[in-house]
Amino acid sequence: MDWTSWILENRFNGVPKIKLINIMIEKGVAEDEAIALVANAHTIAGYAYIKKIDVLYKKLIAFMHNIHDVRASYEPNFVIEKIDVPDKETFLKNYWSVPQPVVLKDVSKGWPAMTKWTLDYFEDNFGDVEVEIQLGRERDPEYEINSVTRKAKIKLKDYIQLIKANPISNDYYMCANNHTLKNPAFAKILDDTGQLPEFITALDTKGGSHLWIGPQGTITPVHHDENGLLHLQIKGRKTWKLISPFSTPDMYNNISVFTPVDLQNIDYDKYPLMKRVKIMEITVEEGEAMFVPVGWWHNVVSEDVSISLSFTTFEYPNAWTFKNPPERLF
Secondary structure, three states: OOHHHHHHHHHHOOOOHHHHHHHHHHOOOOHHHHHHHHHOHHHOOOHHHHHHHHHHHHHHHHHHHHHHHHHHOOHHHHOOOEEEOOOHHHHHHHHHOOOOOEEEEOOOOOOOHHHHOOHHHHHHHHOOOEEEEEEOHHHOOOOOOOHHHHEEEEEHHHHHHHHHHOOEOOOEEEOHHHOHHHOHHHHHHHHHOOOOOOOEOOOOOOOOEEEEEEOEOOEEEEEEOOOOEEEEEEEOOEEEEEEOHHHHHHOOOOEOOEOOOOOOOOOOOOOHHHHHOOOEEEEEOOOOEEEEOOOOEEEEEEOOOEEEEEEOOEOOOOOOOOOOOOOOOO
16 A cells, blocks of 8 residues: 555645554554654655645635635525526626526427427437437446447437337436537438527537437436536426535545536435535426536436437637546545
8 A cells, every 4th residue: 555645645634643653553554664654754755845735725625615605695596596588698697607507498489399309209200310329327337437438329219219118217318428419410400499598609510519318217427517508408307406616625526527426315424525515406397498507516317208408509608628637536
């Protein structure tokens, strides 16, 4: 075991020296050696730099906790509203720039898709088109992190038949990562859409819009996106859980944009920092759209067989830079 890294991490986390020494002795390290390693930790190369970074990191955590708690003093900050579609300036002022999640009502009112888009419709009109889906998710606890390895090619009619035969499952899903709308064969579905909110530029097939089709019971594990998102329900309902980016220090972000915390069944013994986290929850109905601001942690469960569209093509700048953990931290 790399005792040096372990000692440094625990010392910076405020663990008393005597506790570290006793743990090391219990693990078979000679007492004299344990005392020397702990006592000389400050002499390790790079210690001064690590200490400086640790101070800045803890300052950032304190800052984010304080802002979170200030926002928590006004309860509506942690309530997701359902509102009529606002104009571009109101949306920018009250939701995009705050940033604050919100559900928009009747986004797809009058769209032909609301009556046409069913599993049968996609099977009859696009059944022979080969699509990409996520498959074998239930065999992989980290199916979202490993989404590249879960990709599979299948004819759309076979995928639809899979859903019809097993309508409640988390094993297969067509989601944004599969980029279905980039296939020219699906271009004509744009004819089934209608007017978009004025703060969305367009429904496109170049990567800014995505088609989602899946059974009841699909779970998108908690993560944050690197841009703002509008997710529209055409068929079925989805329940969303959202967490403010100011809770990021408590989210156990161990790799990329992910956390090992299961919001369906939080293990507070394993993840005690989650006790600080306020979770907002809302169910989005057909015709409604969930706005998820950039950086907001979210978890999504399909309550029914579901068909959805998502958009990142906002009228406002929507390209952001994150310094995510490139390798698993724990």
